[in-house]
Amino acid sequence: MSQATDAAKVAVLGASQHPWRYAYRAVELLRARGYQPIGINPTLTELGDVPLVPAVKELPPGVDTLTMYVAPERSRALADEICAYGFRRVIFNPGSENPALARALQAQGVEVLEACTLVLLATGEF
Numbered sequence: 001m002s003q004a005t006d007a008a009k010v011a012v013l014g015a016s017q018h019p020w021r022y023a024y025r026a027v028e029l030l031r032a033r034g035y036q037p038i039g040i041n042p043t044l045t046e047l048g049d050v051p052l053v054p055a056v057k058e059l060p061p062g063v064d065t066l067t068m069y070v071a072p073e074r075s076r077a078l079a080d081e082i083c084a085y086g087f088r089r090v091i092f093n094p095g096s097e098n099p100a101l102a103r104a105l106q107a108q109g110v111e112v113l114e115a116c117t118l119v120l121l122a123t124g125e126f
Contacts, residue, residue, distance in 0.1 A: 008035050009035070009036045009038065009064055010030050010036065010037050010063070010064065010065045010066075010067060011037075011038045011039075011040055011056070011059055011063045011065070011066045012027050012030070012037050012038070012039050012067055013067070013068045013075075014041065014068065015027060015037075015039025015040055015041045015044060015047055015050070015052065015069070016041070016044070016069075017046070017047055022118065026067060026069070026093075026118060027039060029121045030121065031050070033121055033126070035126075038050070038059060038060070038063060040052075040053055040056060040058075042054040057081045057085070059085060063087065064087065064089065065089045065090070065091065066085070066087045066090045066091070067090075068092050068098075071095065071096065072098040072101075075096065075098045075101055076100070076101070079104065082105070083101075087105075087110055088111060089110065089111040089112075089113065090102075090105050090112050090113070091113045091115055091117055091120070092112070092114045093116055093117055097114055
């Protein structure tokens with residue numbers, strides 16, 4: 001995948017600087033597969049050379065996919081921002097499932113997956 005395309009831009013909600021966290025692994029694997037990850041975390045100030053924003057509404061334009069690594073309680077508070085952005089696809093990783101948000105996104109024509117980003121990347125299905 002060309003890194004110049006918008007489809008290559010993937011936002012990671014709940015990005016982490018801790019290597020044992022799945023969100024950290026997702027950022028690393030996205031990079032390894034040629035995607036442009038952008039971390040979203042209001043408390044993180046640095047994520048190496050990966051761009052980082054404190055909120056969904058602070059993302060640059062053109063991010064294709066949002067992959068979620070936050071609990072449903074957190075995504076409920078962010079639902080309006082997530083729905084307003086205009087993602088083509090949102091992936092709810094295990095433990096982040098939020099049926100109400102998924103329905104709202106689907107009503108807008110957003111592709112919604114309940115899947116593991118790491119597995120999708122490893123199997124070439126991302």
